[in-house]
Amino acid sequence: MTPTLVLVIVAAVLFGAGVAVMLERSLTRVLIGFLLVGNGVNLFMFSMAGAPGLAPLLVDGVDEAALSDPLPQAFVLTAIVINLGLTAFMLALVYRTWWLAQLGAQGDIIGDEEDAEEDAVETAGLIRSTAEDDRAVQDVLDASDEEVRR
Missing domain, CATH: 1.10.287.3510 (Helix Hairpins)
Incomplete structure (x- = not known):
């Protein structure tokens, strides 16, 4: 063989x-x-x-059959x-x-109701902190405007 x-x-x-x-x-x-x-x-x-x-590779001296x-x-x-x-x-x-x-x-389908509730609570906390930050920034701007007017 x-x-x-x-x-x-x-x-x-x-x-x-x-x-x-x-x-x-x-x-x-x-x-x-x-x-x-x-x-x-x-x-x-x-x-x-x-x-x-x-x-x-075809080079000189090489037989094509080999x-x-x-x-x-x-x-x-x-x-x-x-x-x-x-x-x-x-x-x-x-x-x-x-x-x-x-x-x-x-x-x-995997139940993620608990994760959805945690995400909602976290998002609500972030929205509240953003609103508080906006109020703080506005208070600083109002205070600086009052100092400029004086």
């Missing part, structure tokens, strides 16, 4: 296992299946690059970045569903 054939078989097993796991209802299993499929596709694209060769193709490597790097972004999004979905499941019948 050649190394390329082994990579293709491993990629097919990863892809098949990932699809089988993704068919479950649990979002965690869908995430694991998505990771397996992504790694299988990356390995498959990497195996399609062909035999390793020289760096893909060069490696840089396109599959660029595809794999792009796929890794996309896979990472989608994995982060799926993790956020898994966390959100877990959080909503922990809330139970209450759902997404």
Whole structure:
């Protein structure tokens, strides 16, 4: 067996296992299946690059047949970045569903009546202190006006 054939078989097993796991209802299993499929596709694209060769730089005295193709490597790097972004999004979905499941019948509505009352009392206190500050400033201005008139 050649190394390329082994990579293709491993990629097919990863892809098949990932699809089988993704068919479950649990979002965690869908995430694991998505990771397996992504790694299988990356390995498959990497195996399609062909035999390793020289760096893909055309210089004098280098045979073009001995060069490696840089396109599959660029595809794999792009796929890794996309896979990472989608994995982060799926993790956020898994966390959100877990959080909503922990809330139970209450759902997404969380009672903040106590916080609203505290905020109202604090706001009323700030309004009162602002009015007192305005009166104090006005008293100082009136006193300075009286001193100027004298």
